[in-house]
Structure formats: structure tokens, C-alpha cells
Amino acid sequence: MAKRSDIHSVLIIGAGPIIIGQACEFDYSGTQACKALREEGYRVVLVNSNPATIMTDPEFADRTYIEPITPECVEKIILRELEEMRRIGANGKLVLLPTLGGQTALNTAMSLCRSGVLEKHGIEMIGANARAIERGEDRQVFKDLMLEIGLDVPISGTAHTVEEARQIAERIGKLPLIIRPAFTLGGTGGGIAYNREEFEEISKRGLELSPVSEILVEESLLGWKEFEMEVMRDRNDNCVIICSIENFDPMGVHTGDSITVAPIQTLTDKEFQLMRDASFAVIRAVGVETGGSNIQFAVNPDNGRMVIIEMNPRVSRSSALASKATGFPIAKIAAKLAVGYLLDEIRNDITRETPASFEPTIDYVVTKIPRFAFEKFPQADPTLNTQMKSVGEAMAIGRTFKESLQKALRSLEIGRYGLGGDGKPWRIGEKVIGDRDIFPRDLIIQKLSVPNAERIFYIRHALRAGFDIEQIFGLTKIDRWFLVQIKELVDFEECLAASRE
Amino acid sequence: MNAILALEDGSVFRGEGFGAKASACGEVCFNTSMTGYQEILTDPSYKGQIVTMTYPLIGNYGINSQDNESWRPHVSGFVIRELSPVVSNWRSEISLSAYLEQNGIPGIQGIDTRALTKKLRVRGALNGFITTEPISEADAVRRAQEWPGLVGVDYVKQVTHEKSFLWDESDEQSPEFKLVHGTSTADPRTHRGTLPPADIPIVAFDFGMKYNILRCLRQHGFKVRVLPASTTAAEALAHKPAGVFLSNGPGDPAALGYAVKAVAELVNTGIPIFGICLGHQILGQAFGGRTFKLKFGHRGGNQPVKDLESGRVEITSQNHGFAVDPSTLPSDVVVDRINLNDQTVEGMAHKTKPIFCVQYHPEASPGPHDSNPLFGRFRRMIEKH
Numbered sequence: 001m002a003k004r005s006d007i008h009s010v011l012i013i014g015a016g017p018i019i020i021g022q023a024c025e026f027d028y029s030g031t032q033a034c035k036a037l038r039e040e041g042y043r044v045v046l047v048n049s050n051p052a053t054i055m056t057d058p059e060f061a062d063r064t065y066i067e068p069i070t071p072e073c074v075e076k077i078i079l080r081e082l083e084e085m086r087r088i089g090a091n092g093k094l095v096l097l098p099t100l101g102g103q104t105a106l107n108t109a110m111s112l113c114r115s116g117v118l119e120k121h122g123i124e125m126i127g128a129n130a131r132a133i134e135r136g137e138d139r140q141v142f143k144d145l146m147l148e149i150g151l152d153v154p155i156s157g158t159a160h161t162v163e164e165a166r167q168i169a170e171r172i173g174k175l176p177l178i179i180r181p182a183f184t185l186g187g188t189g190g191g192i193a194y195n196r197e198e199f200e201e202i203s204k205r206g207l208e209l210s211p212v213s214e215i216l217v218e219e220s221l222l223g224w225k226e227f228e229m230e231v232m233r234d235r236n237d238n239c240v241i242i243c244s245i246e247n248f249d250p251m252g253v254h255t256g257d258s259i260t261v262a263p264i265q266t267l268t269d270k271e272f273q274l275m276r277d278a279s280f281a282v283i284r285a286v287g288v289e290t291g292g293s294n295i296q297f298a299v300n301p302d303n304g305r306m307v308i309i310e311m312n313p314r315v316s317r318s319s320a321l322a323s324k325a326t327g328f329p330i331a332k333i334a335a336k337l338a339v340g341y342l343l344d345e346i347r348n349d350i351t352r353e354t355p356a357s358f359e360p361t362i363d364y365v366v367t368k369i370p371r372f373a374f375e376k377f378p379q380a381d382p383t384l385n386t387q388m389k390s391v392g393e394a395m396a397i398g399r400t401f402k403e404s405l406q407k408a409l410r411s412l413e414i415g416r417y418g419l420g421g422d423g424k425p426w427r428i429g430e431k432v433i434g435d436r437d438i439f440p441r442d443l444i445i446q447k448l449s450v451p452n453a454e455r456i457f458y459i460r461h462a463l464r465a466g467f468d469i470e471q472i473f474g475l476t477k478i479d480r481w482f483l484v485q486i487k488e489l490v491d492f493e494e495c496l497a498a499s500r501e
Numbered sequence: 502m503n504a505i506l507a508l509e510d511g512s513v514f515r516g517e518g519f520g521a522k523a524s525a526c527g528e529v530c531f532n533t534s535m536t537g538y539q540e541i542l543t544d545p546s547y548k549g550q551i552v553t554m555t556y557p558l559i560g561n562y563g564i565n566s567q568d569n570e571s572w573r574p575h576v577s578g579f580v581i582r583e584l585s586p587v588v589s590n591w592r593s594e595i596s597l598s599a600y601l602e603q604n605g606i607p608g609i610q611g612i613d614t615r616a617l618t619k620k621l622r623v624r625g626a627l628n629g630f631i632t633t634e635p636i637s638e639a640d641a642v643r644r645a646q647e648w649p650g651l652v653g654v655d656y657v658k659q660v661t662h663e664k665s666f667l668w669d670e671s672d673e674q675s676p677e678f679k680l681v682h683g684t685s686t687a688d689p690r691t692h693r694g695t696l697p698p699a700d701i702p703i704v705a706f707d708f709g710m711k712y713n714i715l716r717c718l719r720q721h722g723f724k725v726r727v728l729p730a731s732t733t734a735a736e737a738l739a740h741k742p743a744g745v746f747l748s749n750g751p752g753d754p755a756a757l758g759y760a761v762k763a764v765a766e767l768v769n770t771g772i773p774i775f776g777i778c779l780g781h782q783i784l785g786q787a788f789g790g791r792t793f794k795l796k797f798g799h800r801g802g803n804q805p806v807k808d809l810e811s812g813r814v815e816i817t818s819q820n821h822g823f824a825v826d827p828s829t830l831p832s833d834v835v836v837d838r839i840n841l842n843d844q845t846v847e848g849m850a851h852k853t854k855p856i857f858c859v860q861y862h863p864e865a866s867p868g869p870h871d872s873n874p875l876f877g878r879f880r881r882m883i884e885k886h
Contacts, residue, residue, distance in 0.1 A: 152682045171684060238814045244535075266589045268562050269537030269867035270678045277870055303689035304591050304680050344807060344814050344841055354842045357814040359803040359869075361533045363555040363615055399557050399615070400583050469587075481561055484587035 003040055004340040008092030009062075009085060010037050010126070011078065013105035014048025014055055016069045021256055021388040025320035026102040027053040029331030033100045034060040036335040043090075045081050047074060048101075069104055071111040078121055097338055099127040099291055099314035100331055106133060106314055127338040128313045132287035136313035142286070149285045151278055152307045154298075156218035158182070165203040168217040175199070176222065181206035182214035192220060221307070223477035224251040224298040227264060229279040230322040232292045232333060234343045239280045240359050242292070242330060243322035244272070248367075249384075250477040251298050253451045256317060256388040261401065262325045262366040266481050271304060278308065288313045291334040301479070321368055324395060326360035367404040368395045371412050372453040384451040401485050409456070419460045419486065421493040426457075436497065438465050448475040459483065463490045502633050504609040506551070506580055506617075507641035509628040509648075514617060518633030519584050520601025520608035526648035527551035527577030529629035530822065531618045533801030537867020538597070539564050542574040542606075545660035545709030546778065546820050548751035549651050550576060551629050553614050553621075555801075557582035563593030564600040567678070570711040570866060574601065575660065575751070578631030579608040580617065592690065607633045625796040626822060651822070652794065656752030657760070657779075660709035661730035665740075668705075668715045668725040672696055675719035699724035701883055704742040706730060708750025708760065708779045713866035718746065721876040731759055734766035744773040744883045747780025749862065754782035754792045754823050761786045768856060773886050775879040776858030778821055784858045785825035785849065788834050795845070798822035799861075802868035805841040806848070806861060814841065817861035818868025824860065825849070855882045 012033060015026035030046075031054045037044050038060075046061035049068050056064050063081070067073045081094055096118065098109030112118050113130040128136075135141055146153045157168035169177055179202045180190040189209035193199035206215040226247035233239045246266065248259035264272060279295045286293070294316040296309040319330040327350045336346050343357035370390030374382045380389070394411035398404030406418040416422060426433045433439060439461040447458040455476065462472050469483050476483075504518030508529060528550050532541055535556040541547065559581040579601060588596050601608050609631055621627060630645040669675045676693035685692070702724045705715070710727070718725050726740055730750070737745065745767055757779075765787040767774060776784045782792050799819040806817045825846045827836050838848025838859060850857040857879075863872035 152680075155683050173684065236812060236814075240816060263535050263556075265558065265561050267536065268565070268568060268590060268592060269534070269540060270568055271680070272536045273865060273868070273870055274678070274680060302591055305682070305689070306680050342812075342814075344805065355805065357816075357841060358805045359816050361535055361555070361801060361803045363533075363557060363618070365558065401558060479589055480587055481585065481589035488586060 002340065002345065003336075006092050007042060007095050007339060008090040009043040009045055009081060009094045010339070011045045011047070011081065011094060011096045011123075012061070013069060013074065013096070013098055013101045013108055014046060014050065014053065015102040016049045016104045018050065020391060021317075022102045022104065023392065024053075025317050026100070026315075027055055028320050029100045029315045031055040031060055032329055032331040033097065033335035036332040037339065038062070040336070040339060042339065045077070045094075047077055069108050071108055071115065071117070074108055074112060075117050078117070078123060082121060093122070093124065095124045095126045097127050097335065098125055099334065099338075102314070102316075110134070127291045127334065128288045132289070133313050135286045136288070136293075136311050142310070145285050146282070146308050149281050151281060152305065154219050154221060154307055156216055158214055158216050159203070160207070160213050162200065162203050162207065165199075165215060165217050169199060172217070172219045174219065176220040178218045178220050179203055179206050180216040180218070181210035182216065183211050184209050221251045221298045225266070225301050225479060226251050226255070226258070226309075227267075227275065227297045227299060228255065228260070228318055229275060229295045229297070230292060230319055230330065231279045231283050231295060232330065232337070232343065233283050233288060233290060234337050235290050235340065236342050237284070238343050238357055239283060240343065240357060241276055241279060242328045242360060243326050244275075245318060245322070248478060248482050249451060250479075252386070253384045254386050254388040255296065257370050257384045257390045259370070259456060260321070260368045262322065263362065265401070266479055267299075271299075271306070275306060278306070282308060282311055286311060286313060290337040291315070292319055292330045294318045321366075321395060325366040325397070326362060328356070328360050364397050364399055365401045365404045366395060366397050367401065367408045368393050369408045369412060369456070371414070374453060382452050384453070401482075402489050405485070406489070419457060419489055419493075421496070441465060445475060448472060459486050460490050463487055503635075504607065504631070504633045505636065505638060505641045506578075506609050506612060507630045507638065507645045508620075509642075509645045510624065511642055512620065513638045513642065514609070514612040516609040516612040518607065519598040519610055520579065520633070521605045522633050523605055523607040524630065524632035524634050524636065524644075525551070525577040525607060526628065526630050526644060528626050528651045528822075529553065529580070529617070529621065530626050530798055530800055531555055531621055532820070533803065534818075534867050535802075537802065539568045540570050540867040542576055542579065543570040544711055544820065545571050545575050546711075546749050546751045547576045548656045548660050548709065549654070550751075551578040551580060551631050552576045553580035553617055555614065555618050557614065558585060559583070560585035560588070560597035562590035563588035564595050564597055565590075565592040566594055567592065570713060571660075574604050574606055576606060579606060580612065580614060580631070581608070581610050582612070582614045584608070584610040607631050609633070622797055626798065652753050653756050654752055655756040657708045657730045657750045657757060660751060661707045662727055663729055665726060665728045665732070668727055669719060672719070674712070675716045677716070677720055694720070696720060697722045701743050701880065702726070702741070703744040703746055703883075704728050704737050704740050705746040706732065706737070706748060706760065706763075706780070708748045708757075708783070710748035710750070711862075711864060711866065713864040714746075714748060714777060717864045717873065717876050721880050723880070730757075732763065734763045734770070737763065737767065738770070738772070742772070743886075744775065744879065746879075747774065747776035747783055747858070749778035749780065749820070751779075753794075754779055754786065757783060768851075768854065771854055773855040773879070773883045774858075775875075775882075777864070778860060778862060781849065781858035781860045782821075782823055782825055784856065785830065788849075788851075789831050790829040790834070791826050792823045793826050794823050795821070799840070804861065806838050806872075807841050808848075809837050809839065815871040816869045817847075817872055818865045819861045821860060855886050857882070
């Protein structure tokens with residue numbers, strides 16, 4: 001097999017304006033894709049409303065539209081391009097590649113598909129088809145599909161009465177429980193119940209607020225370990241894992257706001273391989289025929305139970321990280337797979353001799369730390385939860401986790417040279433605390449128990465204030481492996497300080 | 502505890518010792534797997550080798566009693582960049598260092614394993630000496646240089662079981678590793694998959710066999726009698742097997758004249774045969790071909806192998822320092838799988854007889870499960886025979 005000869009032009013939808021959760025990583029992936037497709041001789045048509053991107057530089061596409069990314073606008077572009085292709089006597093079709101411009105591109109493409117525009121003009125979607133995108137995006141459809149293929153998901157059920165809700169709670173068998181009313185604006189009326197009284201109260205309120213008197217009761221995964229897999233698949237059904245990622249922050253913090261580490265650190269090979277098998281089962285069941293997907297897992301640290309959280313049937317934020325972490329250009333390869341190449345027909349850019357059908361193995365550790373800008377938004381709630389709040393990230397590579405963590409902290413450009421010990425004071429609101437001063441216990445406890453941008457530094461402050469690993473684990477549920485690594489850094493700081501005295 | 506790793510080329514790496522206070526010679530090789538150090542340590546194929554892991558952080562999840570690939574660790578020594586100061590996994594029972602200490606194996610950490618790996622890639626595998634005892638650098642280098650090496654030495658006889666036995670008659674060790682689901686009340690530590698009836702009797706030549714091969718065979722309905730490596734063809738056939746399995750194992754395949762003779766006789770009988778790794782190399786010789794030493798072996802869990810018939814690519818687990826030379830194979834043997842990195846032979850099949858073999862490890866452990874269907878292929882081959 002080789003590249004498709006029935007395609008003449010490829011329409012790529014960019015990510016549009018930079019917003020939280022959708023920043024320059026999609027410019028990076030889109031630019032790679034444009035280059036890869038032009039390299040193969042395809043005519044590339046690009047639409048992106050954001051002219052402050054690399055991909056809209058004139059040399060990256062044959063034709064660039066700086067226009068709003070709306071279905072109406074993209075339809076007009078399709079019509080114009082079909083006309084243009086007729087004019088130049090193009091030999092081949094116009095196809096749409098929607099998987100490289102983040103959620104905006106995917107949503108726009110899906111909207112064009114649902115309204116019948118794509119079918120009307122004979123535009124094929126390449127990379128992922130509409131059914132696969134729908135299966136990946138619709139939570140309930142996805143969940144049912146996972147159960148169908150024998151994978152595990154958070155236990156849940158829908159209730160229409162408090163009694164039904166109680167029965168579901170009984171079946172789940174443990175607290176806390178998450179309650180989500182159906183069809184309320186922004187999910188109002190829901191919440192987390194930590195005890196029976198709260199459960200009764202929130203269930204009752206949720207049922208009242210829901211226009212269809214329906215609530216979803218789901219087991220809480222707070223405190224579980226979170227993992228990610230970056231998978232690629234070609235049209236011959238060859239699947240490979242490009243990168244495995246372990247989140248430093250346990251479940252409850254948006255992946256975009258979590259400190260993440262590649263590769264996975266605390267799974268045995270037996271567990272890791274089951275996660276790899278599950279990743280392939282997911283990409284196959286969802287039906288992403290070619291390209292990359294990101295699959296998220298939660299693991300119960302006490303018994304290894306592994307549940308699927310979600311999958312992104314497209315190049316995602318993590319793909320950019322995984323590409324840089326491993327040297328495997330996911331977006332570029334995804335573009336080539338979309339036009340029909342197989343993984344073993346594409347050359348590995350790093351070795352230049354071996355094919356891309358392999359799984360990168362690295363001899364270093366990669367740490368990504370999100371960059372927040374709460375100083376610019378004093379009104380914003382700095383607590384981290386499932387809504388992404390970071391505005392960027394820094395990634396660093398080291399031969400140990402400690403080295404990569406320190407380098408990444410320094411790269412954040414927040415004025416720190418690492419975890420601390422750099423002689424610079426700490427500012428907490430109006431208060432200033434000296435670098436080597438001991439922080440007050442109640443502040444430490446508060447900053448450890450609720451996820452926030454400075455939590456990583458408070459692990460140091462806690463260790464210096466005499467907290468032990470078990471206490472910090474109890475407050476944060478951050479894996480002891482990470483905590484002990486940080487303790488080694490703090491111990492070394494003490495060792496350095498002692499040597500100066 | 503100070504430690505030294507000395508190589509025959511005179512280079513010396515100084516680091517911190519862990520595991521046992523001991524010294525050992527061995528061929529220094531590297532493995533690129535990022536997980537699975539426990540399975541690697543206990544794989545009998547590593548007999549005679551000092552193994553270094555290219556992934557720098559090792560020991561993170563400790564050691565448990567379920568992930569062993571044999572009855573003990575077999576490496577001569579273990580070389581890593583950083584030993585985890587803590588063990589973090591729900592199944593862990595003991596730390597890596599304590600495990601090696603119990604088994605008398607020296608380890609060294611804190612050395613530049615990347616520099617060591619680069620050296621091994623340029624020079625090929627080197628003989629070495631590892632010690633956590635007070636020994637001078639000069640003595641260490643001399644010990645590395647005096648060690649006779651792996652080529653031409655029969656390591657199989659050191660790791661094969663001495664007597665024949667039936668594998669896991671009570672079906673306790675064979676069920677597949679599984680994680681608990683949803684509202685299951687099963688004990689996560691003992692929760693396992695179910696087994697089909699064991700209805701096809703086979704014999705398995707044990708050249709240093711990994712337990713997971715036996716588990717996979719059992720999971721596919723084979724009743725397996727394990728035979729010592731020195732078993733003759735007649736002795737094997739006396740068990741009236743429906744098929745013959747040839748296992749992995751350590752060392753130089755050219756030093757195993759007795760096994761090649763037995764397998765050549767079995768090939769002539771037309772009985773179905775499946776070989777893995779060393780078993781594949783022995784079959785290659787039994788077909789009349791020759792093996793050669795690779796400059797640097799394939800050791801890791803990310804080797805791409807192409808099935809030339811289907812065009813599919815499997816990501817495979819590998820551990821071998823020798824390979825079959827395809828130009829020496831007779832015309833009735835076809836090379837049906839190749840390594841996409843260096844084009845070496847990864848699989849062979851006989852054109853007229855029910856015989857096939859692979860150079861890699863479909864039983865994984867550690868490594869990907871992509872090639873597990875090969876056990877099913879063996880079963881179908883026997884059923885059709």
C-alpha cells in the first residue's frame with residue numbers, strides 16, 4: 001500500500017484563537033501536518049482565524065483562509081475550492097482533515113457532517129470518520145461501548161427517585177459519590193456527597209432541578225492515580241503506543257493543569273501491558289481508522305483496578321508533549337497515515353534508517369509542569385479542578401525525575417530556580433516568607449489538601465516543617481514514589497545548607 | 502557500599518553497590534524495556550550475562566511473587582542508573598535490592614548507563630566483571646579479561662530442569678493475570694482468568710524456559726510435559742505427544758549439538774513443532790542452517806517484526822544475541838517474518854511439514870502481547886495435523 005492517488009487537495013481546519021486549553025500546541029500539530037502533506041505533493045488548503053500562528057505563514061499551505069472557523073464559513077471555502085479545483089483541472093478529490101486542529105476543528109467538521117454539507121459536496125473526512133468521532137465524544141455512547149468490549153468504567157446509574165438513587169449508591173458501595181442532574185444548565189444542582197445525609201440532600205435537590213427528574217449517580221475516583229496513553233493506528237490495523245504518561249496529581253485535576261511525567265513510573269509490566277491492550281481495544285472499538293488518539297485511565301492505587309476515563313479521537317495537547325518527549329512526530333505521521341501510508345512505510349525521523357512502526361523507548365524522564373497566570377486574574381479561583389486553568393506549560397528532560405522536575409520548575413519563568421533553596425523569598429498575598437523559613441502548619445495543610453498551582457512547592461515546605469511522607473500522602477494522595485523523590489531533593493537542600501554553615 | 506563494573510576493554514565504571522555483597526563475571530548487555538525488570542532478572546536466558554537497563558529509574562514498583570519467570574533470578578549482575586529509594590505498587594512484596602541480596606546477586610547504580618550503552622553499541626557486547634566487594638580496579642579489569650565468554654559454552658545445562666515433569670497439574674500458576682472490575686468482590690491479589698480444558702498433550706524441551714510460555718501454552722488448552730534439554734527424540738516421542746515445543750534459553754546455540762540432533766530427528770518424523778528464541782535457533786540448525794552472533798543483540802520490548810504474509814507489524818519482546826543466517830537455510834524452509842530494524846530473520850516455517858518458529862517472545866512478560874496469537878496458531882496446526 002502507499003499514499004492515496006485519488007486525493008488532490010486536503011482542507012485542514014486550524015484551532016482558531018488561543019484560549020485556555022487550546023493554545024499553540026495545535027499550531028504545532030497543524031504546521032507539521034501542512035508540511036507533511038505538501039511533501040507528499042498534495043495541495044493544502046488551510047482555514048484558521050488566527051493569523052498569529054506559524055501555520056498561516058504563506059509557505060505552509062497552498063492557500064490560506066484567515067476566516068472565522070464556523071460551519072457556514074468553511075462551507076463557503078469548500079465551494080470556492082471545488083470551483084478552483086475545476087478551474088485548474090484537478091485530478092482528484094478535496095478531502096477534509098479535521099483531527100489536527102483541536103476541539104474547534106473537530107466540532108466544526110462534525111457540524112458540517114451532521115448538516116449534510118460534506119455529503120452534498122462529496123467531501124470525505126480523512127483521519128477519523130464521523131461515527132468514530134461521535135463514539136469518542138458522546139460520554140454515554142463511549143461508556144456503553146467500553147462495557148461492551150469488556151473494559152471497566154466508573155460504576156454509575158441513572159435514577160428518577162431518591163429510592164432509585166439509594167439503590168445505585170448501594171451497588172457502588174462506597175462514598176464519596178458524584179451526583180449529576182440531567183439537562184441542567186452547566187450541571188447546576190449536582191455535587192459530591194461525602195456522607196449519607198449529603199447524598200440524600202443532593203439527590204433530592206438534583207431530582208427537583210432536573211427538568212426530566214433524572215440524576216446520574218457515579219462512583220468518585222478522587223485520589224486515584226491517573227495515566228494517559230498516546231496511540232497511533234494505520235489502515236492495516238497496526239497499532240503502537242508512542243508514549244505513556246503518569247500524572248503526578250491524582251484524579252480530580254484536569255490533565256492540562258496536572259504535572260505529568262513520561263514514561264509511566266509506578267506500574268509493573270503486567271499492569272502496563274493490560275493498559276496497552278486496553279488502549280488498542282479502545283481505538284479499534286471507537287473506530288479511529290488512522291492517526292492518533294489519547295486515552296485516559298484511572299487506577300485505584302489499593303487494588304490496581306483500571307477504568308477508562310475518556311478518549312480523544314484526534315491529535316491532542318498530550319500529543320504535542322508526547323512528540324517532544326519521544327522525538328516521534330505524531331501530527332506529521334498522523335497526516336501521512338490519513339492519506340493512506342502504513343506505519344512501516346514511513347521513515348523514523350530520528351534513526352533515518354528504521355521505520356515509524358515501533359514504540360519509542362527512552363532512557364530519560366520527561367516532566368511537564370503547567371504555567372498559571374493567577375497574578376493577572378486576582379478574581380479567579382486558584383483552586384484546580386476539572387476545568388482547565390493553566391495558560392501554558394514547561395517541559396524538561398532529565399536522567400532522573402529529580403533533574404527533570406527541577407529543570408521544568410526553572411523553565412516556568414516564575415523566578416524560581418527549582419523547588420526552593422534559591423534564596424528568594426516566598427510571597428503569599430501580602431505576606432513575605434523567607435526562602436528557608438518554616439511555613440505555618442495550617443497554611444501547609446490547607447495548600448496540600450486542596451489542589452492549587454503552588455502545591456508542588458508546599459510539598460517542600462511541608463517536608464521542611466517536619467511532615468512525613470504518610471502525612472503528605474494523606475493530604476494530597478500524590479503517589480509516595482513522587483513524594484520520596486521530592487524528599488531526596490529537600491534532603492539535599494538541607495545537606496547543601498549545612499555544608500555552608 | 503562501593504561497586505565497580507569493569508569491562509574487558511579496560512574501562513571502569515564506579516558506582517554504588519546494592520543487592521548482595523558479591524562479585525561476578527558475565528557478558529555485559531543492555532535491555533531497553535522501560536518496565537519489566539523483575540521478568541528480565543528471572544528469565545533463564547540471561548544466564549551468564551550482566552544486564553544493564555537503558556531506562557534510568559529502576560526498582561520503582563518493587564518485586565512481587567507473581568511476576569517471576571522462573572524459580573530465581575539468573576543474571577550475573579544488574580547495572581542501573583538510579584535505584585528507587587521507595588517502592589510504590591499495590592502488589593509489591595519486597596524491594597529490588599533486598600531481592601537481589603537474598604539471591605546473592607550484585608548490583609551497581611549511579612553509573613552513566615547511557616555511556617555504557619553507547620560503548621556496547623559501538624563495540625558490541627563486552628565481557629565484564631561486577632563487584633560490590635573491595636577489589637582494585639586493576640584486578641577487576643583483569644577478571645573481566647580472563648573470563649572465557651559466552652561463545653561456544655553450553656549454558657543450557659545450568660538452567661534446564663533435570664527431570665521431566667507435568668506443568669501446573671493443579672492449574673494454580675497458569676491463569677492469566679487480570680485486574681478486578683467494577684463491583685467485583687474478588688480478591689485483587691488472587692483474581693485470575695479462567696482456563697479451557699487441557700486437551701492436547703505436548704512435550705516442551707526446556708532449554709531455560711520462561712514460566713509465561715508454559716502459562717500461555719496452558720491457557721491455549723495444552724497439557725504440557727516439560728522435558729530436560731538433553732532428552733532424545735525417542736524419549737520425547739515415548740510420551741506420545743501431539744506436538745513438540747522448543748523453548749528459549751541462554752548462551753550460544755552452536756554449543757548444543759545434542760539438542761540439534763534430537764530436534765533434527767523430530768523434524769523428520771513430521772510431528773508438529775513450535776519453537777521460540779533458542780528453540781528457533783536450534784530448529785534453524787536442525788534444518789541444516791547456521792547461527793551467528795549479532796554485533797549487539799535485540800533486548801527490549803519494542804522490536805518491530807513484519808509478518809511477510811499478512812503485511813502486519815507486531816511490536817515484539819526480544820532477548821537474543823544470536824540469529825539464524827538465512828543464506829544457510831534449505832529451500833524447503835521459508836523465512837516468513839523479519840525484523841524491520843535490521844532485516845534479520847524473526848520467523849521461519851517449513852513448506853511441507855507442520856513446523857514454525859519465531860526468534861522473539863510471543864509470551865511477552867515483559868513486553869507487548871501482540872504476538873500471543875502464535876500459541877493459537879500452534880494449536881490449530883496440531884488440530885489440523
